Amino acid sequence: MSYRHGRGVRNAYGSYRQRENSDDINDGSSYNAGNRQSRGSAQGSRGRGRGGHPPWLKGKEIGLYYKKKAQSSQQPTHAIRLNPHTERKIKNLLESMPNTNFRPASGTGMCDGIDSKLKARYDHINDSHFKKNFLEIVSGDIQQNLTKSMLAKSKLVQNDTYDKRAIEEHKERVASPGYQKMLKFREKLPAFKMRRQVLELIEKNQVVVISGETGCGKTTQVAQFILDDQIERGNGSVTKIICTQPRRISAISVAERVATERAERLGCSVGFQIRLEKELCRDYASILFCTTGMLLQFLHSNPALTDWSHLILDEIHERSTESDFIITLLKQIIPRRPNLKVILMSATLNSDQFSKYYNNCPNIHIPGFTYPVQEYYLEDVLQFTRFKFPPPPEMPNNHRKHMKRYKNQQKKSDDFLDFIQPYLRHIESERKYPQFVIDQLRNPVSEDLSLELIAELVHFICTNEGPGAILIFLPGMTDITKLTRMLLESGEYPSSRFIVYPLHSRLPTVDQKLVFERPPDRVRKIIIATSIAETSITIEDVVFVIDSGKMKLNKFDTDNNIETLLPEPVSLANAKQRRGRAGRVQPGKCYHLYTKAREMTMDEYPLPEMLRTRLEQVILQAKILQLGKITPFLASVIDPPNAKAVELSLQLLMTLNALDEDEQLTPLGYHLAKIPLDPRTGKMIILGAIFSCVEPVFSIAASLTYKDAFYCPLGKEAEAQKRKLELGLGQYSDHIALAEALRRFEEAKTRGSPGFFCRQYFLSWNTLKLLTDMKNQFAKYLCEMNFLHSANPNDERANKNSNNLALVKALVCAGLFPNVAIVKSVRRHGASVVTPQDGKVKLHPSSINEKCQSFPSPYLVYFTKQLSSAIYLHDTTSISPMGLIFAGPNSKIGEQNGKCVMALPGALSFLCEPETAFIVQKLRAKLEWLLGYKITHPGTIKWDSDEGAVLKGMIELVSQGDEEMGLESRTYHVGFANETYSDSD
DNA sequence: GAGCACTGC
Structure with a gap:
């Protein structure tokens, strides 16, 4: 058969037993089922019976006692x-x-004018090329960096020939029937009517904020207004506009749209550039649409942006770390580049904040156009459906263990009543709602997500409202799967009249595309989605929106130094965006599943990304741009991250030896800042290159920082999991499975059957393709840095040891260290795992190791650790x-x-x-x-x-x-993919 | 027994 866990176990177990007998080493661990006995005796020897704690300890102390005990029992293991x-x-x-x-360290005599202390510290470096570049970065500051950038040759030079050519071309274009046809459409956009005002404002000011809702046309029109105006005024040769988009897809689609409106093909006056894909425009009189991350990369080599005349930052209201970073940096660039025009484009909601940040720069508003959407709240929905919530949980039997939980619940319930009573009294006096609605609202359970209520509401819409698709926003994948099942299994939604689509990012793209299709007449489309349908995916024919009022959000809990993914109430901005999804083709209806009272307490905007993520990469970016000490720089961000978050990220960078104790880039940090990867995985690929183990290590690094290619096919989860296990090659490693998936994909490609392979193993072709391209990019970087002979990650010289799985795992471990967890024991329901920082953690159900009944070693390394319903390690390798x-x-x-x-x-x-x-x-x-x-x-x-x-x-x-450990390490490259890894007996 | 969504010369 194709899976080898069993055999490894027998070997491992056998060898450990032997050792215990012969050497009298008590290894004290009980990660292996067969070692249970030794665990029992270890506990017994401490003489406290059933592992009790000292009786004088109370509350939190007891927990700490066990945490400490768990830690101390780890050694020596x-x-x-x-x-x-x-x-x-x-x-x-x-x-x-x-x-x-x-x-022998001999001075190179280079780098004059550099701080002698620095020079002395790096005196031992003989590589003059590296030394020059490195010392330039660590010794400079942003002002010098800008000066250097200003002195370099700019592509913006006035040139009569180009100016005239641009005018001629423009005249011809405007006269063409294709252009005129598109113009008719463009003229209808609200933005088009504001053309003059927008141009005047930009003419008179260096920085301008343009606000407007989706559908007003600002994204497609503003850049064109500027370009055409400048061309007409004979400035074609010195007009190059760069416009950033937060997403890859939007950069491409906006560029295509604009090219079409100009009756051109991409590559003339309009182009795009995103990572690994570009269609560049000409060097004068043109607009380049790129991702925000791309602009950040441009800033590394040319911080003064001397090749550009206009910078448009679109969708800055989304408050991504990248756009916040650029907005902060721009404050330093603007005074040095008085002829650079900056246009910030935002939704209306928070556009004032940006204008204030830029010295009250002018803010022009473009009205949007959408159909009206009628809004309903929980009180209305309860009235429509006559739904009854289950009673709140009852008092448990006087059990001390549950007492605390009950008390917490009681407190929450009391707080809720304090909050809701005034509102209930208010609506009671208005007599707008019947008594049963008010009774239901008094139940604290009414604040929780209720799929039953949503099912009732869908039923209500389907029986009482006209035709039109229903879009339901839920917090996560689990709820989507549950609700989809509920609806389908109820029998009320036969496929002859209904079509139900779950929609989230881990679904196969084929399924995702069907969502856009208009169903046949009299068939109603019901889409159950995550917030992916808020901005990333637009379904035109939606008329009804059900907003659960909750979404999952990634946060960095600085108190516990852990990343979390927990459902939270949405912000007003999210709710507004969700509502807008109902009015794209006709007037619509939106049902929020929270009360009007709750709406009053909701945040206006979601928390900016920089305030909820780890900051290692931001810090490295700032260092490579020579922005100096990080704290003052981050304090000047529009919403500065808290000091603890900065501190924790600095600490990690120092642990990784990317920064020294003075917070300066180390040589390693210098390399890491230049590689488009998280610092840990960056370290991993450098080690992969040094150890000539490039192909598998690059695959793993790419999958960890981008995303893994495994789908969650609805209804076939178990089969998919089995396939993944097969790719693990019996190595107890999710990371090996990632490498093997990519290796077999590339192999299947050379055989001409990648599609079949992807379907067979539930892998995303698009993701695998991108991961392959990323590997090539890493190889290109490391080749430029001199770590590799060639830019081909499959080069023989870079893969001498790629078939040594033990080494691959060790390199993964070296990148991820000190992310180590320890398996304490294995029970029927899986492993009991601890980490030194968090105590008990769980293996994520998608991990190869989750169902594992025994491990060859008690140690696991992991990349992602996240607190959701528990602390989960998403990906592990037994090491x-x-x-x-x-x-x-x-x-x-x-x-x-x-x-x-x-x-x-x-x-x-x-x-x-x-x-x-x-x-x-x-x-x-x-x-x-x-x-x-x-x-x-x-x-x-x-x-x-x-x-x-x-x-x-x-x-x-x-x-x-x-x-x-009983693992065979040289089992890689075992022939072709159709000859799956097989047990020889 | 479960992973919001994005991104990088």
Whole structure:
């Protein structure tokens, strides 16, 4: 059969038992089902019976006691051993290598004018090319950076020939029937009527805010107004407009739309550029639509934006980290570029805030046009449906355990009553609603999401209202799946008259496209969606919107240093956007499932992204732009992130050795800031290049930071999970599955059957395609940086060790360290897992390891940890102790209970023979030095020299680590994909 | 037993 877990288990189990008997090492862990007994005795030996806590502890102290206890019982957990053969090999290797780690450091005489302290610190760097670039970045500041950028040659030079050519072309274009036909349409847009005012305002001011709702035409028209006006005035050669969009799709579709309106093809006066895809426009008299992230990249090499005459930032009301960052940076650029015109485009709601931020710059409003939408609230919906909420939970039997939960509930319920009573008294006096509605509203359960109520409301609309599609907004995928099932299983929605679509980002795109189709007459379309239908996906024929009033939002909880994904009440801006979705083709109706009273307490806008995410990447961006100390810069952002968030992200960057204690970029940090990846995965790909393990490691890095390609096909979840498990190659690793998915996809492509492969394994073709392109991009970067011979990630020289799965996992581990979790025991319902920071965590149900009944090692590394209904590790790889030693810097040799241990930061320690510990550490130190050297002297590895020997030694160690666990490490590339990984017996 | 949505020369 195609899956190998069972065999690994037997091996692992067998070898551990043997060890316990022969060496008298109590490994103290109980991650393996077979080790339950040892766990029992370990607890018993502490003499506290059923693991009780000291009786004097109260409340929180008890929790802390157990947390501490869980942590202390982690060490030492496991033994490191080498087989005599390997040990001898490594010893020989170390002996054959002279002890001169540091090559003579001679000054290069370059970089004059740079701070002597800095110069001294990096004196040992001999690579003059790297040194020059690096020191320039760490020693400069933004003003110098801008000056340098201003001095560089600009593409904007007045040129008579181009000016005239632009005028001629424009005249011809305007006269063409295609243009005239489109003009008729354009003239109807509200924005077109404001043409003169908009142009005048831009003429007179350097910065202008334009506000207007979707449908007013500002996105497609404003750039054209400016361009045509400048062309007519003979300024074609010095007019280049760059216009940013938050999403890739909108950058392309807006560019296409504008080209069509100008009766042109893309590539003439209109172009677009997004990551990995571009259709550039000509070098004069043109408009480039790009993603906001793309502009940020442009700013790295040309912070003064000297190649552009106009900058339009669209959709800035969405408050993405990228647009907030650019808006902040622009404040420094604007005074240096008085001829750069900046146009900020926003929805009406918060446009004043931007105008204020820019010294009260003028704000012009363009009215929008949509059909009127009648709004209803929970009180109305209850009246329509006569729905009754279930009674609030009752008092539990006097059980102490539940008492606390009950009291919390009681408190919440009391707060709710305090909040709702005044409103209920008010509507009671107005007599607008019958008594049963008011009674229902008094029930605190009325604030929770009720799929039953939504089902009733759908029923009500279908029986009492005219035709038109219904769009339902729910917080997440789980609720969407549940409601879809409820509706279909009720039998009230036969396919002859209804068509129900679930809609979220993890559904196969084929299914997503059907949503746009107009159903046959007398068939009603019901779409059950996440907030993806708020902005990203527009379904034209929606007439009825049901707004659950909740959405899931990613936040960074700085108190607990954890990322969360929890359902929250939507903001008024979201609610307005949802309502607008009902009025695109005709007057519509919107049903909010919260009361008018609740609406009064809702936030006006969603929290800006910069206030709810980790800031590592923002900090690296700021560093590469030479913005100096991060705190003052971030304090000047329109809504500054809190100090704790900045502090935590700085700490992580220092732990990763991307920043030094002065908050300056280190050589590693310098590389990481230039790679379009999260710092951890960035580190991973550099290591992948050094260890000649590029193909699988790049696949994993791309999947982790972009998104994995696995779909959630409705109704076939179990089958999809089985397929994923197959791709895991029996390695207890989600990351190996990601690499294998991409490898087989590329293989299937060369055979000409990628579509079949994607369907078979429930993978997204589009995502895999993009991931493949991203891998090529990484290779291009690392080749430019000198870490790779070629820009081809499949180059043989870059993949000498790609078939060594133990090494792939160790490199993943090295990138993700110290994200380590420990399996304490395995029960029937899955593993009991802890992390040093959070205590108990769960493996996410989509993980290969979630159903695992035993693990080859108690250690797991993970990339994503998120608090939702519990703290979940989304992706894990089971890693050997040797893999951890490989990944973790600064291991120390010590003694515990008379035995030698190797300890890593984060309370990880391993029993080890002193002799073994000594050579492992020595080799590890050599690796550490080599990595440091390679970072400051980027270059490819000479495998037959000393540096190659160090890497080979490390590879030997991690491979043996996997053999110890009973895993076969060299099982990669086992022929073609149709010959799936198979058990030889 | 479950993952809002985006993005990177």
